[in-house]
Amino acid sequence: MTQSLPDRLTAQMTFLMEADRLKSVNRASRLASGARFENSAEHSWHVALFALTLAEQAPEGCDIGRVIAMLLLHDLVEIDAGDAPVFGAHDGAAMEAAERAAADRIFGLLPADQGAAFRALWDEFEANQTPEAQFAKSLDRFVPPNLNIANDGGSWKDYGVGWDTFESRVGAKIRNGAPGLWDWIAPRARAVIERLAR
Amino acid sequence: MTQSLPDRLTAQMTFLMEADRLKSVNRASRLASGARFENSAEHSWHVALFALTLAEQAPEGCDIGRVIAMLLLHDLVEIDAGDAPVFGAHDGAAMEAAERAAADRIFGLLPADQGAAFRALWDEFEANQTPEAQFAKSLDRFVPPNLNIANDGGSWKDYGVGWDTFESRVGAKIRNGAPGLWDWIAPRARAVIERLAR
Numbered sequence: 322m323t324q325s326l327p328d329r330l331t332a333q334m335t336f337l338m339e340a341d342r343l344k345s346v347n348r349a350s351r352l353a354s355g356a357r358f359e360n361s362a363e364h365s366w367h368v369a370l371f372a373l374t375l376a377e378q379a380p381e382g383c384d385i386g387r388v389i390a391m392l393l394l395h396d397l398v399e400i401d402a403g404d405a406p407v408f409g410a411h412d413g414a415a416m417e418a419a420e421r422a423a424a425d426r427i428f429g430l431l432p433a434d435q436g437a438a439f440r441a442l443w444d445e446f447e448a449n450q451t452p453e454a455q456f457a458k459s460l461d462r463f464v465p466p467n468l469n470i471a472n473d474g475g476s477w478k479d480y481g482v483g484w485d486t487f488e489s490r491v492g493a494k495i496r497n498g499a500p501g502l503w504d505w506i507a508p509r510a511r512a513v514i515e516r517l518a519r
Numbered sequence: 520m521t522q523s524l525p526d527r528l529t530a531q532m533t534f535l536m537e538a539d540r541l542k543s544v545n546r547a548s549r550l551a552s553g554a555r556f557e558n559s560a561e562h563s564w565h566v567a568l569f570a571l572t573l574a575e576q577a578p579e580g581c582d583i584g585r586v587i588a589m590l591l592l593h594d595l596v597e598i599d600a601g602d603a604p605v606f607g608a609h610d611g612a613a614m615e616a617a618e619r620a621a622a623d624r625i626f627g628l629l630p631a632d633q634g635a636a637f638r639a640l641w642d643e644f645e646a647n648q649t650p651e652a653q654f655a656k657s658l659d660r661f662v663p664p665n666l667n668i669a670n671d672g673g674s675w676k677d678y679g680v681g682w683d684t685f686e687s688r689v690g691a692k693i694r695n696g697a698p699g700l701w702d703w704i705a706p707r708a709r710a711v712i713e714r715l716a717r
Binding site for chain 2: 330331338345359366378394431471
């Protein structure tokens, strides 16, 4: 049974208006100015703009349009599951289950074919195996340290993050999909993190 | 003279961190919940997600990747020029001049080749002549009425907008690049606008 066109569009609009709630999910990172915490919707725009601008840093053969699509979708699950700060303590398995349930519900609002296509992109991002997913995940990890540097410590200060923790939880993922960006950020991040620790 | 790679990346990062300021530019439209005004960064994400989801509404031969790129960039000039509410009174020529000056400055932060490419995309969006620009512009006009419907009037209430004003300032642009979306929204918008006028 195929949906008639207005029904299809109405389902798409239900999804798009539900997505609006991502503007009310706060993250652990602050704006560059430090004025407030950023939300996951504006973060999603910012990281997609990073992908567009830094496309030449992507691995050979990486389709940047697919990277941007993944980044536009990647945080929608937080509408139900919330944001899990990278330096926070949380139950990984419980979080993963909550995010999968959220993906079922939210992508399930779409017409079935499109819901399956978006879900596949989100699954691919989470699995972090393809060049597109690895570059997208690297950018997602690369943005917040730049905000922390700009606002003099941000979430590093809040969570008392040392260099080793940053290198293992954040650096490894950045290096994996975008080694050139890791080379660029590592000394800049280290200078701030080590100054905060003194 | 070509830039060395780290200089190129440093210029790109200057642009991307300047872009962060778009998160602090408020618009005339509120979140679907009505809780607060939305900002231009989260709006840019939302409208890019509309493009990804509603791609099948685009004119024949429209490259949706270019539409999304345009939408990620389209409001950056507001960092300097501010948002001009569609129902507000403003000096069109002065606003256009301010936005062009903003585009010169902001895209000018990028390496010259990339700054020119992004500027060309923004100019194309503004000129509203290609299928990609027309679809992008239609979506940019299509999102806010959906928010207004969700929060029972929003900017229509604030600006005392009647049906004729809505149809000429917003409807004409939606219909131009996405007639199927105009057919969908027109009766829904009209019901709310006419109820508010009673």
